[in-house]
Amino acid sequence: MAEKRVYLVDDEAAVRRSVGFMLKTSGYEVESFESGEAFLKAAPHLPPGCVLLDVRLGAMDGLAVQQALKDKGVVLPVIIITGHGDVGLAVRAMKAGAVDFLEKPFEKAAVIASLEQALRHNDGRAELNRLADQARAQLNGLTPRERDVLNGLVEGQSNKVIAYDLGISPRTVEIHRANLMSKLGVGSLSDALKIAFTARMADLAGAAPAPSEPA
Template identity: 55%
Template sequence: MTKTIFLVDDDDAIRHSASFMLRHAGYTVKTYPDGVTFLDEYAPNESACILLDVRMPVMDGLAVQQALSDRGNKMPIIVLTGHGDVSVAVQAMKNGAIEFLEKPYEKKALLEAIETGFSRMADEEAQTGLKNEAVAKLTQLTTREAEVLDCLVDGMTNKAIADRLSISPRTVEIHRANLMEKLEADSLSAALRIAFMADRGRTQV
């Protein structure tokens, strides 16, 4: 799969040299001369790594980063700084940037930062996929089966569940067996993992 880099920098020479180097390393590179142009042209659902200069006219890197955050950006951001911009870079890191590189940056450091960004993005996409799968499984449950699952999430025994739902322990066992089958869970812990993945009951640890 082709990996895309968005390079946002007002320096023509850096855009040219960095994009050449990155394309040679196998990436697809889209360059933007300023933050405003980038924000106007990129699509929020694109999957890419952003190289963002902090010192730009009209709209600096921190402002671009904030605008991306306001739009729900999930793409990893690597901040590019000039000498003396460390405090700005630290602020960018606090705001969610995964790395900052001081110009002139080394090729090895840049490529490592980019790969870290793509690895994090892949991890997040995998987690999102698992969560969506868990939610889909939970939608198959009947109202009563979902109630039994919620009780299991609360750590209740079959007898306690029966008392809470005013049904017999045998009926609880039947609902429990049915929900386990629908969730494709071979154990209570597997069923609970699915529930937690879907944020049911409590946040997954």
């Protein structure tokens, strides 16, 4: 089934085997590629599906592959796979249009949930808008200052830089960060960033942005 097709791009054979097996036994059709170059060569001719793309590849990394897809006019939703310490790269990928990112090691349920979300990009914009609205509703529970801190985190800034920009102490930033994560019901910065990016997802897909909030 085209809507259950996944293109796995990873330069580690063990990852291609294990993740490929996991997805195939979960009902997905999987086509694996050992390099970004090999994937890009095939990409213009591939049926609809989604891309599971490792950010750390060989000569051409995942961010370069993602940009090359855009340059070629290939419209496939991309999920970035990151290792420990690659959250900054994942943020850059999300800004460039990736729909999600997964940190290694990841659980099967997390992969499936991410794929189902990504594949909705092939089903029309209404579902994307629903997911974005849901994320915006979560963000509406934050105070303006908590939103400021989250925006700084989305930009990849450190607590010290956010504190300097907002004119508050790093300790106060830490408190706001802990509070916003509690309100969002998440246990990691990665999950908080995903909510923030999901709120922008419809905009990245070309939908009209949500009305701006009053200052």
